[in-house]
Each structure stands twice: as C-alpha cells, then as structure tokens.
Amino acid sequence: MTETELIKKIQELKKIRPRKDWVVLAKREIFREEYPVIEKRLSILEIFPRLFHYYRPVLATFVFLGIIAIAALGLAQNTLPGDTLYSVKRISEKGRVVFISEINKPKAHLELANKRLEELTKIAENNQIQKLAPAINEVQASVSQVVKDLKASKKITEEIVEQTKKIEESQEKVEALGVIVGGVEEFDNTLSQLVEREIKDLENKILSEEKTRLLEQAKADFENGNFSAALEKIWLISNN
Amino acid sequence: MNDCQKKFSQLYDQCIDKIYRFVFLKVNSQEVAEDLTSETFLRGWRTFQNQDRKIDNPSAFLYQIARNLVVDFYREKGKAQLVSPELVSINDPNNNPEEAALLGSDIDTVRHCLTNLKEDYQNVIIWHYLDDLPVPEIAKITKKPEGTIRVTLHRALKALKNEMGQIA
Numbered sequence A: 001m002t003e004t005e006l007i008k009k010i011q012e013l014k015k016i017r018p019r020k021d022w023v024v025l026a027k028r029e030i031f032r033e034e035y036p037v038i039e040k041r042l043s044i045l046e047i048f049p050r051l052f053h054y055y056r057p058v059l060a061t062f063v064f065l066g067i068i069a070i071a072a073l074g075l076a077q078n079t080l081p082g083d084t085l086y087s088v089k090r091i092s093e094k095g096r097v098v099f100i101s102e103i104n105k106p107k108a109h110l111e112l113a114n115k116r117l118e119e120l121t122k123i124a125e126n127n128q129i130q131k132l133a134p135a136i137n138e139v140q141a142s143v144s145q146v147v148k149d150l151k152a153s154k155k156i157t158e159e160i161v162e163q164t165k166k167i168e169e170s171q172e173k174v175e176a177l178g179v180i181v182g183g184v185e186e187f188d189n190t191l192s193q194l195v196e197r198e199i200k201d202l203e204n205k206i207l208s209e210e211k212t213r214l215l216e217q218a219k220a221d222f223e224n225g226n227f228s229a230a231l232e233k234i235w236l237i238s239n240n
Numbered sequence B: 001m002n003d004c005q006k007k008f009s010q011l012y013d014q015c016i017d018k019i020y021r022f023v024f025l026k027v028n029s030q031e032v033a034e035d036l037t038s039e040t041f042l043r044g045w046r047t048f049q050n051q052d053r054k055i056d057n058p059s060a061f062l063y064q065i066a067r068n069l070v071v072d073f074y075r076e077k078g079k080a081q082l083v084s085p086e087l088v089s090i091n092d093p094n095n096n097p098e099e100a101a102l103l104g105s106d107i108d109t110v111r112h113c114l115t116n117l118k119e120d121y122q123n124v125i126i127w128h129y130l131d132d133l134p135v136p137e138i139a140k141i142t143k144k145p146e147g148t149i150r151v152t153l154h155r156a157l158k159a160l161k162n163e164m165g166q167i168a
Helices: A003-015 A020-032 A044-054 A056-076 A086-098 A102-125 A129-152 A158-176 A185-203 A209-223 A227-239 B003-027 B030-049 B058-077 B097-116 B119-130 B135-142 B146-167
Strands: none
Touching (some): A003 B003, A003 B097, A003 B146, A020 B003, A020 B030, A056 A086, A158 A227, A185 A227, A209 A227, B003 B030, B003 B058, B003 B119, B030 B058, B058 B135, B097 B119, B097 B146, B119 B135, B119 B146, B135 B146
16 A cells, blocks of 8 residues: 555545534533633622632731721820821811711811810810910811801701800810910801891891890890800790 | 634634544544533633633644543543444445445544554644644644654554554
C-alpha cells in the first residue's frame, strides 16, 4: 500500500459524524448553561458565606473602620471646642439635624445653640482661655442659625419658647462669668421683632378677660426687654 | 442571541464534527464521545464568555480541552478501551447497504489500526489528514516545534502502514 492510498483510507474516516439531532440538542444545552449560577437559584444561606468568603478583606476593613468611628463618636460626645475630636461631635450633630423634618428643625437648632452656650459656660468656669475663642465662634454660628429660623418661623411652639428661655438664661450666666459673646444682639433683635409681631396680631383679636390680662403682662415684659417671658405669655394666649 | 453567543455558535458549527470525530476515535463509544464532546464545548463556552481571557486560536483551544477530557476519562475510569472498535458501527446514513458494508469494513480497519497506535501518532494523523490542520497549527496545539511534528507525522504514517500490513 502506497502512502497516498493509506492517506486516502485515513480520510475515509471523515465519514464519522455525530448524530444530527444530538448536535442540535447539545448546542441548545450549552447555551442554556449560559448563567449557571443564576439558574441554580442560590438561597440566601448559600450566597452569604460565598460573599463573606470573597469580600472578607473588604468586610474586615469596614468592620474595623466602623469600630473606630463608633469609638471616636463616643469619645467626642464630651469634647469642648478646641479639642481634637470636637469636629467629630459637630459632624454627628449635623448628621442628626439632616434627618429631622423641616418643622422640627428650629427646635433642634435652638437645642444646639443651648449646647454651645453650655460648652462656653463650662470653658469659662474652668478658665480654659485657649478654648474661649473657638467656643465663642461656635456659639455665634449656632445663634445665627437660630436667628434665621426665628425670622422664618410662622408659629410659636412650646419648644421654641422653652429653648429661647434657656438661651437667655445661659447667655446671662456666661456674661456673669465675664465673657461677652458678640453677635448675640441679633438674636435679641429678632426675638424682639417676633414678640412685637405676635403682640400686634393678638391686639387685633377679641380676647377673654384672662387672655387680655396675659397680653398686658406680655407687653410689660416686652417693654422691659424680657422677650422670652413675653413669648411664653403669647404662647399661653394662643394655645389656651 | 448576543454577539458572543453568535460567535461561539459559529465556532460550534465549524468544529463539532471534528471534535466529535477526534474524541470518538479515542474512546470508541458513541455515548462517551457525545458526553465528552458536549463537555468540551460547554467548558469552551464558559471560557469564551470570559472576555478578560482572549483565546487566540479557538479551535486549537477546543482540541486541547477535548484531549484533557479524554485523558481524564481514561485516568478516572481506568479504562484502556471502552468498546472494541470492531463492535462500533459508523453512522453513515447516505450509503446504500452494500456500499456501506464495503466502506464500513475499510473504515473499521483503519480505525482499528489507528487505535493501536500511540497517542501522539493518533493525534497527528487525525489532525493533519482528517481535520486538515496544517503542521504549524498542530505545532501550536502540541506546543512542539514544527520539525518535530513533521517527523512525528512521518513516523505515525509508517506505524499505521505497518499495522494495516499486519491485518492484511
């Protein structure tokens, strides 16, 4: 047998072919396997360990950072202006305010202004001179926010009255310690305008004898510059 | 059908006969050949979908998978030969019974002799004379120099001739 004859015989093996129906079926099966993971419909219990396995370093980093953040937040709660972690405290407070509804924001801002005044009082009492300037700046910034809220405020609530009173008290306490906070006059002016507006509004209304008496007292407080007391009485007239 | 599927579908149509034949000539069983061939394409498809891994020569890649599957098959099952080549008839529905008997006899002889050759010789004969792969491509699949492939081809033909001579 020559080489050519042998090759010809070998090439006869080209007649070996797969079944046509199997060829079609196998192709269909292969493409059906396109997304084997999805088709298997893994349960949550199966997915979680896999995710945990693949993303273990990332998860560990997140957990570590989470622990650090929680520890920093905890430590920051007792800090005062000028302390290293004080900015963490401010960020967490701002974060909390973001999630408060617009109606409750003035109250939240008033609370923060009170906190700032309390911090300033603490610093003044402990004679921490180097922290005075940052503390005063913080008070001014928070009072300025309160002023904005009061100007926009259309309704006097119990909380506003209460917090305003507290601010006035804290302000007096700080001033008694010899610390003068510039910029707080604007707060007094705004409060005075608010009280004046409310008194005029009530004057045009028909009031009971009791309420008329309260209004007269509020006017007297207003004249004496005791705006928070006047505001309290206005609130009593409006809500009783 | 997306672009990737279309490409692989074309590759499947081009190579299915060759890969099936390649596997069939080694396992001598239609059932096993079908299983290993579909597994070859399934693995090929999974790799093909992975865009990050570029396949330079898809048909060579499929042959490589098929070779590995055949090796695994014999290793796992411990079978040197599943069915005697004499017992497996070749599916050729186009011939009439007389022609089929003559042709079948010839084909079976070649197939039987081919099965008796060592694996390297079988592979080069199948690739070069049946699948019409040029020597450089066989060199790529086997990762051997072209000269070595030419020598192996020459020796494989000689060995097959001897086998055929013994049967005649």
